[in-house]
Amino acid sequence: DGGITQSPKYLFRKEGQNVTLSCEQNLNHDAMYWYRQDPGQGLRLIYYSQIVNDFQKGDIAEGYSVSREKKESFPLTVTSAQKNPTAFYLCASSINPGQGASIEQYFGPGTRLTVT
């Protein structure tokens, strides 16, 4: 089955530690995205990547970092510089936007990160 996987579903960390969230897709999509969702709020874009070895900052990139070494994988690192890291994180993917078609995004199940 094609889809997007995120692991783990729940993640707990101590304040001051970096933590990496995994996102893998087997949809053969070129573009991948990371969003943050806080309770009762919409999705805010952290980073996105349209092609391997390239990525762009979204609206709230401070305190986060990403890499895109493989087409299938787009891990997100929440660094100790992120002031309020506790949130629900969603990964998504889509076809290459440059192809002119709709870039509807397909989402993973999300990771709930709690930092204490």
Add this chain to the structure above:
Amino acid sequence: AQTVTQSQPEMSVQEAETVTLSCTYDTSESNYYLFWYKQPPSRQMILVIRQEAYKQQNATENRFSVNFQKAAKSFSLKISDSQLGDTAMYFCAGDLETSGSRLTFGEGTQLTVNP
């Protein structure tokens, strides 16, 4: 700047009735795509319906349909014969930028279907 606005934070409807969720957006583009996503309590984001701006015909998917008013930049979602499983947060989103590289999401509308 491209924006998507959902002015109804919460709505409720009785089972089997019809409900309409509102969404407005702003863009300078003439060709773009609009979407409605559903996020049930499981928090999995699910694509409900999409609309291509150059198509005048409103999109329909089973009990879900849209009212797309391009001049007014309005994109509402109508859910007919509401079911308990429709209880979810609904997000309006648009591919509104020239580059087509990202989606802009609204703040969401929490819909509750009551038995």
